[in-house]
Amino acid sequence: MFERYGLEAETALRVVTLAAGLAREIQGEVRALPGEKDDLSPVTVADYTAQAVISQMLHEVFPDDSLVAEEGSAALAAPQGEDALAAVLAYVSRLLPNADEQAICAWIDRGAGEPGARYWVLDPVDGTKGFLRGEQYVVALALIEAGQVVLGAMGCPNLDHSLQPALGGAGSAVIAIRGQGAWAASMEGKLLERLRVSDEDEPSAARLLRSVESDHTDEEAMAQLISVLGIRPEPTRMDSQAKSAVLAAGGADLIFRLNSPRNPDRKENTWDQAPGLIIVEEAGGRVTDLRGAALDFSAGRQLSRNYGVLVSNARLRDAALRAIQAVGADIPPEAV
Ligand code: AMP
Ligand code: MG
Numbered sequence: 001m002f003e004r005y006g007l008e009a010e011t012a013l014r015v016v017t018l019a020a021g022l023a024r025e026i027q028g029e030v031r032a033l034p035g036e037k038d039d040l041s042p043v044t045v046a047d048y049t050a051q052a053v054i055s056q057m058l059h060e061v062f063p064d065d066s067l068v069a070e071e072g073s074a075a076l077a078a079p080q081g082e083d084a085l086a087a088v089l090a091y092v093s094r095l096l097p098n099a100d101e102q103a104i105c106a107w108i109d110r111g112a113g114e115p116g117a118r119y120w121v122l123d124p125v126d127g128t129k130g131f132l133r134g135e136q137y138v139v140a141l142a143l144i145e146a147g148q149v150v151l152g153a154m155g156c157p158n159l160d161h162s163l164q165p166a167l168g169g170a171g172s173a174v175i176a177i178r179g180q181g182a183w184a185a186s187m188e189g190k191l192l193e194r195l196r197v198s199d200e201d202e203p204s205a206a207r208l209l210r211s212v213e214s215d216h217t218d219e220e221a222m223a224q225l226i227s228v229l230g231i232r233p234e235p236t237r238m239d240s241q242a243k244s245a246v247l248a249a250g251g252a253d254l255i256f257r258l259n260s261p262r263n264p265d266r267k268e269n270t271w272d273q274a275p276g277l278i279i280v281e282e283a284g285g286r287v288t289d290l291r292g293a294a295l296d297f298s299a300g301r302q303l304s305r306n307y308g309v310l311v312s313n314a315r316l317r318d319a320a321l322r323a324i325q326a327v328g329a330d331i332p333p334e335a336v
Pocket of ligand 1: 239241
């Protein structure tokens with residue numbers, strides 16, 4: 001399929017589409033677990049199912065690679081997780097018939113790996129809140145080598161083949177390999193077309209994508225950015241790294257990731273940024289932090305040396321960075 005990273009690309013596309021297929025089935029019968037993670041995003045059977053499946057399938061092909069993934073099995077393995085674990089086992093067994101409850105917890109916990117010379121990062125269900133609302137979410141996977149994202153793959157059950165929102169449709173996928181482009185694919189893993197960002201260079205015409213969740217951003221700074229740039233189109237609210245896939249396909253031009261005043265010191269998770277970053281960059285776009293610095297994936301499980309994220313079609317980058325500076329969105333907001 002691809003000259004370099006061929007086996008990695010084929011495997012990544014296969015595992016994200018299989019996991020996304022399961023997540024889509026589960027979305028039809030959502031089962032939020034009682035209890036919430038530290039960051040208050042609901043943990044679902046789909047997160048655990050996708051992480052278990054992808055962890056084990058990657059391990060079968062690349063046993064020496066480590067995995068840095070969002071979930072751990074503690075809540076599932078606890079007595080109150082019994083029903084959820086049984087549900088996860090039923091779903092995982094469809095793809096991995098030899099699974100049992102112990103194995104599933106062990107597969108999930110491989111995701112506690114430390115970032116090393118070469119490792120995968122996985123957000124099994126990015127946009128859990130969108131998932132629970134029946135809206136956008138993606139299964140997002142990336143490969144990092146020597147601190148550089150070299151491959152990204154996403155399963156996008158609620159985007160169509162042009163990577164535009166289509167709730168309940170056939171879904172799609174994206175695969176990007178450093179130096180070899182970003183490509184749309186079907187949920188069956190068939191490559192469709194090469195992605196290219198928009199060539200919009202007029203800030204007032206910028207199509208902005210923003211989080212659905214108000215708590216994930218700084219509403220006030222966002223309004224100021226829209227005003228300073230003179231953005232006329234109504235911004236579109238969308239959960240997860242589906243935003244990056246839409247932008248890579250030319251369906252949007254700008255994304256600002258700003259910290260909420262409720263959480264001013266929050267650091268981005270690598271799995272929330274690496275897949276989207278390479279998909280956008282390989283489509284000709286640019287991804288930096290809000291100060292214009294490259295995202296530093298050598299700092300651990302979080303991007304602890306960066307602040308926020310600016311995703312653009314490249315042509316609007318300079319104007320966006322100037323606006324960020326003008327409104328002070330390059331420094332964390334005052335805590336409330
Ligand atoms: P989005 O749908 O773009 O708002 O981003 C979804 C991601 O936001 C999830 O994967 C979480 O890692 C992340 N997240 C969870 N809680 C917060 C929070 N309080 N502030 C910012 N991001 C968060
Ligand atoms: Mg996430």
